Amino acid sequence: MRQFIHGIAENNHYQATHLLQILRQIQSRYHYIPEAAIEQLSGLLSIPRTQIISVIEFYSFFHLTPRGRYELLISDSITDHMLGKKDLLDYLAKKLAVAVGAVREDGLVSLENTSCTGMCDQGPAGLVNGYALTRLDRSSIDKIVELVNQQKPLDEWPKELFLVNDNIYKSGLLLDRQMEQGAALKSAFKRGVKATLAEVDKSGLRGRGGAGFKTATKWQFCSEEQQSVRYVVCNADEGEPGTFKDRVLLNSYADQVFEGMTVCAAIIGAKQGFLYLRGEYLHLYDKLQSILNQRRQNGLLGTNILDQGLDFDIEICLGAGAYICGEESALIESLEGKAGIPRNRPPYPVTQGYLGKPTVVNNVETFLAAASIAVNGGDWFADIGTEKSKGTKILSISGDCARPGIYEYPFGTTIQTVLNDCGADDVLGVQVGGPSGTFISNQEFDRKLAFEDLATGGSFIIFNSSRNILDMVHNFTHFFAHESCGFCTPCRVGTSLLQKQIDKIVEGHGSAGDVVALEELCQLVKNYSHCGLGQTAANPIITTLERYPDLYQNRLKEISYEPGFDLDGALTTARRMANRDDAGAHLAQTDAFGSRPVASLPPSLAVGE
Amino acid sequence: MSKTITIDGKVIPFEEGQTIMDAAMAAGVYIPHLCHQPEFTPHGSCKLCTVKVNGRNCSACTFPAADGQDVLNHTEELIEDRKKITQMLFVEGNHFCPSCEKTGNCQLQAVAYHLNMLDNHFPLFYPDREVDASHDEVMVDHNRCIFCTLCVRASHEKDGKDVFAISGRGIHKHLIVNAESGLLKDTDVAATDQAAHICPTGAILIKRTGYQVPIGQRIYDHQQIDQVSLATEHPKHGE
Numbered sequence: 107m108r109q110f111i112h113g114i115a116e117n118n119h120y121q122a123t124h125l126l127q128i129l130r131q132i133q134s135r136y137h138y139i140p141e142a143a144i145e146q147l148s149g150l151l152s153i154p155r156t157q158i159i160s161v162i163e164f165y166s167f168f169h170l171t172p173r174g175r176y177e178l179l180i181s182d183s184i185t186d187h188m189l190g191k192k193d194l195l196d197y198l199a200k201k202l203a204v205a206v207g208a209v210r211e212d213g214l215v216s217l218e219n220t221s222c223t224g225m226c227d228q229g230p231a232g233l234v235n236g237y238a239l240t241r242l243d244r245s246s247i248d249k250i251v252e253l254v255n256q257q258k259p260l261d262e263w264p265k266e267l268f269l270v271n272d273n274i275y276k277s278g279l280l281l282d283r284q285m286e287q288g289a290a291l292k293s294a295f296k297r298g299v300k301a302t303l304a305e306v307d308k309s310g311l312r313g314r315g316g317a318g319f320k321t322a323t324k325w326q327f328c329s330e331e332q333q334s335v336r337y338v339v340c341n342a343d344e345g346e347p348g349t350f351k352d353r354v355l356l357n358s359y360a361d362q363v364f365e366g367m368t369v370c371a372a373i374i375g376a377k378q379g380f381l382y383l384r385g386e387y388l389h390l391y392d393k394l395q396s397i398l399n400q401r402r403q404n405g406l407l408g409t410n411i412l413d414q415g416l417d418f419d420i421e422i423c424l425g426a427g428a429y430i431c432g433e434e435s436a437l438i439e440s441l442e443g444k445a446g447i448p449r450n451r452p453p454y455p456v457t458q459g460y461l462g463k464p465t466v467v468n469n470v471e472t473f474l475a476a477a478s479i480a481v482n483g484g485d486w487f488a489d490i491g492t493e494k495s496k497g498t499k500i501l502s503i504s505g506d507c508a509r510p511g512i513y514e515y516p517f518g519t520t521i522q523t524v525l526n527d528c529g530a531d532d533v534l535g536v537q538v539g540g541p542s543g544t545f546i547s548n549q550e551f552d553r554k555l556a557f558e559d560l561a562t563g564g565s566f567i568i569f570n571s572s573r574n575i576l577d578m579v580h581n582f583t584h585f586f587a588h589e590s591c592g593f594c595t596p597c598r599v600g601t602s603l604l605q606k607q608i609d610k611i612v613e614g615h616g617s618a619g620d621v622v623a624l625e626e627l628c629q630l631v632k633n634y635s636h637c638g639l640g641q642t643a644a645n646p647i648i649t650t651l652e653r654y655p656d657l658y659q660n661r662l663k664e665i666s667y668e669p670g671f672d673l674d675g676a677l678t679t680a681r682r683m684a685n686r687d688d689a690g691a692h693l694a695q696t697d698a699f700g701s702r703p704v705a706s707l708p709p710s711l712a713v714g715e
Numbered sequence: 716m717s718k719t720i721t722i723d724g725k726v727i728p729f730e731e732g733q734t735i736m737d738a739a740m741a742a743g744v745y746i747p748h749l750c751h752q753p754e755f756t757p758h759g760s761c762k763l764c765t766v767k768v769n770g771r772n773c774s775a776c777t778f779p780a781a782d783g784q785d786v787l788n789h790t791e792e793l794i795e796d797r798k799k800i801t802q803m804l805f806v807e808g809n810h811f812c813p814s815c816e817k818t819g820n821c822q823l824q825a826v827a828y829h830l831n832m833l834d835n836h837f838p839l840f841y842p843d844r845e846v847d848a849s850h851d852e853v854m855v856d857h858n859r860c861i862f863c864t865l866c867v868r869a870s871h872e873k874d875g876k877d878v879f880a881i882s883g884r885g886i887h888k889h890l891i892v893n894a895e896s897g898l899l900k901d902t903d904v905a906a907t908d909q910a911a912h913i914c915p916t917g918a919i920l921i922k923r924t925g926y927q928v929p930i931g932q933r934i935y936d937h938q939q940i941d942q943v944s945l946a947t948e949h950p951k952h953g954e
């Protein structure tokens with residue numbers, strides 16, 4: 107092992123910034139990070155062991171204790187649930203004879219849930235040793251169980267299990283044609299880089315990752331910083347449940363994305379770029395590497411690009427299972443080999459980003475659009491869309507519809523048009539923008555896709571009238587609690603409290619006072635959290651409570667107070683030990699007046715008074 | 716002309732490079748805080764110091780002061796919400812003040828008093844946490860850690876060691892120490908380290924010094940935390 111680890115560290119030039127990449131390799135070889143490896147790495151990378159442990163314990167895909175030689179993870183996206191995930195998971199657990207969350211006794215296989223893997227158009231989905239599994243059903247699960255038990259190496263597994271389709275159903279401005287390799291760079295150099303920035307400005311392009319900041323302005327700011335070293339980062343973390351368009355763009359339009367990054371580098375004066383690829387998209391890694399190599403061979407990356415004196419290269423860094431790493435400053439921390447904890451702002455990444463240097467972070471689709479704009483000019487893009495939202499938006503459509511997949515629309519398109527195109531009927535509502543976005547009811551389908559109305563990073567999940575909205579809220583709320591980085595109090599504690607409250611209401615233990623408390627808590631988490639995760643974590647509750655107050659009220663009991671603590675449940679062990687189950691061995695949750703039982707009184711603070 | 720901000724209508728000067736917290740402290744205005752101590756790099760995690768800057772919530776300990784900012788600090792809404800954030804810190808851990816050695820000297824408790832916190836408001840989490848009494852002189856009671864990272868920063872920035880770190884994600888966040896065994900006794904911590912004395916709560920204690928000051932005569936038994944803070948903490952000056 108010592109030699110193996112030394113080798114990895116050496117390949118990574120003993121750089122602590124590469125800690126994630128190093129740990130990924132160790133995890134994949136040993137299925138955990140052994141203590142000896144931590145000790146050795148601490149020396150080789152000159153960082154305290156605590157720093158390594160904190161990284162291991164932050165990312166879902168790293169473990170301090172052994173996982174199975176086949177690590178099976180099943181996606182927990184709401185869309186997977188709508189496709190029968192729960193039954194499948196139970197079936198899988200039974201067939202494998204391993205509990206969810208556990209490692210089988212022989213150490214061969216482990217099974218666990220994981221946050222949305224970005225396969226909502228072809229779920230139920232999962233990962234085996236990091237590689238995407240799609241369209242799981244009982245027969246493919248039977249197959250998988252057999253392969254695992256036979257200890258077949260992954261590369262001998264049937265290819266169909268790993269088949270990932272693009273599912274592009276509607277293309278527009280951007281997806282209509284494949285750009286010729288080098289076309290955007292040639293146009294940019296011909297026009298001049300400053301003039302190209304002016305075209306990007308004229309296009310009105312705004313960031314496609316969610317916040318909608320104007321791209322040209324970001325690039326301009328970065329280029330004006332008084333620093334000689336700058337970086338370009340492409341955000342391919344795509345962790346918002348229901349979003350998978352970046353997966354498709356990187357599978358079929360990667361050249362154009364890399365070209366957008368290179369145009370950006372030429373404009374701002376960067377020599378190094380990074381593609382931060384979510385760990386769930388490991389299946390794309392080799393393909394993307396070979397495209398980068400091809401570009402190097404064709405003089406489109408490396409030194410003196412197209413003989414224009416531009417030096418620029420791109421490195422691919424894989425994530426390790428953490429939604430928060432999509433937040434740009436957390437992403438930068440992760441690129442630096444640390445836990446993905448959002449930074450305090452200001453300073454913003456454009457002034458102090460990767461290693462403290464000015465850094466542009468943009469979404470995959472933003473770079474793709476920028477490359478097209480470099481070729482076709484700003485007006486070509488700005489002619490389409492609305493006044494404040496120019497061009498088109500690529501949607502990832504999933505949930506209850508006939509044709510889940512990728513759809514490109516001009517901004518300003520109504521929700522109804524989208525629903526018609528993808529074959530959705532009997533629709534109850536749509537979650538636009540993923541869990542952090544907005545739930546809209548079927549009374550609002552004349553609303554438009556646009557930053558000024560319904561903004562979305564691309565997630566568009568459809569629910570028909572057979573669905574229960576509270577199940578969705580429950581799933582989303584658990585997602586945020588699971589993904590909170592834990593840095594700040596309102597989000598760390600607040601998302602867990604929201605989860606407890608929602609569980610209580612969904613399980614029918616809520617009381618009238620609980621909805622008031624819930625609303626209050628939502629506002630607290632929203633208004634005081636450190637970053638966008640916490641600030642949007644209550645959205646699923648806020649947007650549904652606003653539209654369907656009855657839904658919540660109907661789950662509430664007639665009493666005005668029910669404690670968060672299950673008094674009778676707490677006595678289970680005592681009853682078992684005393685071998686009693688008579689009425690006297692049970693406690694009512696509340697007395698006849700619905701007042702507080704003693705156990706829920708707070709411990710006194712009042713010592714020393 | 717020196718630059719100024721206003722806090723609750725009061726005009727306050729500041730130097731370039733100061734945060735809102737620095738400027739407020741220098742002017743004798745208390746903004747509640749737990750993860751901040753002026754001699755350490757600001758962290759911005761507890762969110763107790765949240766103020767409204769031109770209508771937007773910002774952490775005073777990390778947000779740079781800028782000319783003309785209109786800051787709200789002592790408003791009913793902010794006080795109420797800070798109280799709830801403090802309650803979150805209480806329910807997340809196990810704080811049984813009556814049996815805690817730190818009582819009366821504890822900043823978490825003192826802030827709770829100051830904000831008039833009378834109950835926990837939220838359901839208690841009762842997390843399963845441990846006590847590390849392995850070291851001869853210093854002990855860690857994880858039940859009372861609020862993840863302010865002051866010990867982490869003190870060890871790194873002042874003691875030139877890295878005894879402590881915060882690990883884990885979300886609600887599973889926890890304090891770890893720099894030893895293969897995971898025990899304090901195997902670290903290079905010393906009772907003279909700043910890190911061993913900086914904890915705002917009773918999570919890090921020096922052994923055999925307990926109850927030397929009787930309950931009733933402790934720091935916050937007779938003074939509110941705002942007075943103590945303004946008298947003892949001195950802001951960083953701008954660069």
Ligand SMILES: Cc1cc2nc3c(=O)[nH]c(=O)nc-3n(C[C@H](O)[C@H](O)[C@H](O)COP(=O)(O)O)c2cc1C
Nearest residue numbers: 313314315341343344345432433434468469472638
């Ligand atoms: C919790 C959270 C997750 C995010 N995830 C992503 C993501 O997966 N991809 C992305 O491009 N932007 C994501 N963002 C937005 C980024 O912080 C950032 O605004 C974006 O990458 C900027 O690129 P753009 O201007 O091209 O949109 C996320 C933000 C937050 C708060």
Ligand code: SF4
Nearest residue numbers: 810812815821916917
């Ligand atoms: S650390 Fe402070 S708040 Fe916690 S129990 Fe001790 S005195 Fe109470």
Ligand code: SF4
Nearest residue numbers: 860861863864866914
């Ligand atoms: S032990 Fe004390 S100083 Fe260290 S993080 Fe916890 S509460 Fe803060």
Ligand code: FES
Nearest residue numbers: 593594597637640
């Ligand atoms: S923990 Fe991320 S917003 Fe607070």
Ligand code: FES
Nearest residue numbers: 748761762764776
């Ligand atoms: S004191 Fe500012 S966030 Fe803790």
